[in-house]
Amino acid sequence: MVDYANLIDKALQAKKHAYVPYSNLHVGAALLCDDGTIFTGVNIENVSYGATNCAERTAIFKAVSEGKRNFLAIAVVSDMDRLIYPCGICRQVLAEFMVPLVVVSNQSGDYKVYSTDTLLPNAFTDFDS
Ligand code: THU
Numbered sequence: 001m002v003d004y005a006n007l008i009d010k011a012l013q014a015k016k017h018a019y020v021p022y023s024n025l026h027v028g029a030a031l032l033c034d035d036g037t038i039f040t041g042v043n044i045e046n047v048s049y050g051a052t053n054c055a056e057r058t059a060i061f062k063a064v065s066e067g068k069r070n071f072l073a074i075a076v077v078s079d080m081d082r083l084i085y086p087c088g089i090c091r092q093v094l095a096e097f098m099v100p101l102v103v104v105s106n107q108s109g110d111y112k113v114y115s116t117d118t119l120l121p122n123a124f125t126d127f128d129s
Contacts, residue, residue, distance in 0.1 A: 004113065007032055007075040008105045011055075014040035015077060018055070021045060027078045029055035031063050031099070034070040039063040056090040060097055073101035073113075081106055086119065095123040 007030045015028025020043060027043040041059025045052045053061075056076055063071070074094065078084040083104040086094065094102065094116045102119055105111035117123070 002032060002073045002101065004075065004103050004111060005109065007038065007073060007103060008077060008109050008111060010038050010040055011075045011077040011105070012107065014042055018042040019044045022049065025078055027055040027076065027084060029059040029074055029076045031059040031074045032072045033063060033068045034072055037068070039068070054087055054090050056086050057093050060093055060099070064097065069097070071097060071099040073103060074099050075103040075105060077105045077107060079107055083112060091116070091120040092123070095120050095125060
């Protein structure tokens with residue numbers, strides 16, 4: 001059973017570290033591994049906007065680079081009063097690492113839970129060469 005409120009809280013704490021000189025939108029993510037460890041991430045922007053890394057991918061890349069491969073859920077929060085949904089690139093990365101659940105929250109902790117399959121139906125997952 002995933003403690004959604006705790007995961008959201010970790011994401012809310014993390015978002016203060018967001019590097020957002022261009023959008024000023026602080027985004028935080030918290031990724032729960034199957035061993036109970038949690039990796040947080042923030043969005044890290046760049047003057048060349050396309051080089052920006054979203055909070056979700058930061059959390060996933062931190063975890064994978066520390067040897068984690070099995071995930072239970074990711075929470076994502078921002079400064080906004082409404083829920084924040086992962087971008088298309090992040091959805092593809094969520095599919096790659098089979099993060100099954102995405103908890104989208106506002107800054108008050110109101111949330112909804114989606115399966116990654118719902119957010120990215122018919123994901124591109126493999127190919128024949
Ligand atoms: N952003 C995220 O970090 N995660 C999302 O789910 C959506 C958007 C960031 C990217 C950029 O730094 C800022 O939010 C505005 O697009």
